[in-house]
Amino acid sequence: MSKNAKDSADDASDARGGAQGGLIVHVTGLLPSLSPAEQRVARLVTADPAAAARQTITELASAAGTSEATVIRFCRSVGMAGYPQLRIRLAAEAARRVEPPDARVVGGDIPPGADMAQIVATIAFNDARAVEETADQLDVRACEEAVAALASAGRIDVFGVGASGFVAADFQQKLHRIGRTAYYWPDTHTALTSAALLGKGDVAFGISHSGATTDCVDVLAEARERGATTIGLTNFPRSAIADVADLVLTTAARETTYRSGATASRLAQLTVVDCLFVGVAARNRGRTRRNLESTAAAVKSRRTTRGGRRRG
Template sequence: MIGDVKKTFRDPASPPPAALAIKVRTLAPSMSRSVGQVAQALVGDPAGCAGLTVTTLARLVGTSEATVVRTARILGYSGYRELRVALAGLAAYQESGRAPAVTSDIAVDDPIADVVAKLARDEQQTLAETAACMDIRQLGRAVAAASSARRVDVYGIGASCLVGQDLAQKLLRIGLIAHAHTDPHLAVTNAVQLRQGDVAIAITDSGSTEDVIEPLRTAFERGATTIAITGNPVGPVARYADHVLTTTTTRESELRPAAMSSRTGQLLVIDCLFVGIAQRTYKRAAPALAASYEALAHRHAPNPRQPPRD
């Protein structure tokens, strides 16, 4: 049966099979009990579930067919048929003998060489998982909206604020009007000025940061196109987002707080967003970027009155 499922057409916009387990882990905290039971059954035995009808799977888990279909859609698939294709792909991926990703806690007495190795492994895992979960269709729509925007406002608090500032300065250098707001009061007062044709971007790993949600909601109500970059795509922030870009994180530990891991995934998403915008606006972006390089070049040139440093 699995072989037959593999031959079924899969919508290229659906998450790749390897992303299924990652999606379940990411969304598990926000799932209802019944949906969570279905999701855990799927990743617990992808090969077995791929061969089951929706009726049989619902009976096995002790829930309704509607809940199974709803679980498929929450995980990013158009329906149960697409989900079965992903299950078969996940089973084949697991059977290929690839080693599972490893996340290692950093101990207080770890040698610095081990710290480097563990952090590098965790960051690589976060990047790979975020890329696997990336909704390319949503990303494309976000790129299109920002490329033609009159103005781009970015909202973030704490570590997400730093990511927002990075995106804003990149956009400024290719000629877009972009602002990263760090004060939640100013963020709201600026959001009031947005309108159709503008873009507002909220960055929040939890998806429930009120200081980020409030200006996004205001921008949404004013008719601006809204984008959420979040680790919780079904959280409160998604209610006011036209486009949701999901990030993932590795496991939090005492010496590796969640903000460190979430930042890695967020930076990948904003880099993808920026490069996509630069591609679409290349004719005006290239001269703007060249001009910014020229304007700053003298600040990086050696001072002729001082000997160069070794």
């Protein structure tokens, strides 16, 4: 997809107000791009859409510690024509939301004094919701374009640092097992020098939850300058990585108390990665099957039986 086409698609998504994946997911993804006052409004409506839908514009502005004009700006920033449309969308969102099975799980967060049962219920609910909401809002057309680029690439370089690096390593290993020439570079200097050797027909795939990690953004920028197709996977579609990516794929995970870099965001990323991997693998089922069988056979002798003996 060309840069102009991607910008048009982004504008169309904003105009729809995130209809594909739900308003709350849409607003959460745009949160870093909003002004501080608009962010206060955003946090109120995402925390309790039903309560926000019942409030007048004056009541919501007061609760957010801001003005009615800021609420109107927030509405436009997230693709709404005005406050009435926002209230309608919030009411619809509240009606379709699935409540957690444990009544003590509130907003997916972990309150002070939570016991282990509540912690387990909260984390399980939050992780499951991240996967479901990621699938709901994932741009299928962008995924198809990413699969086409990956399947035809002469070489694939995968980048990610910190917790996203684990997902990058997993993706590289998956691609390598089905015979794709793929590399993962955990060191930024090595990643940059590798990106400098990419060219037309190659793919650089960058993973960054925030979309603002300079290591990942700089590597994609270098690869794009060399003519490679660049793909970014992030939770925030208006983040810096979108400026250097030809294709942007998004997750829908919300990090909560104690859980910056949480498993929920990794699970959301892995969901997208698995979709792409299966899409690439399905392009040549015969070759994929043969490669998976060969690689499985190569490590079969490294497994032991229950008695501790190696399998023959």
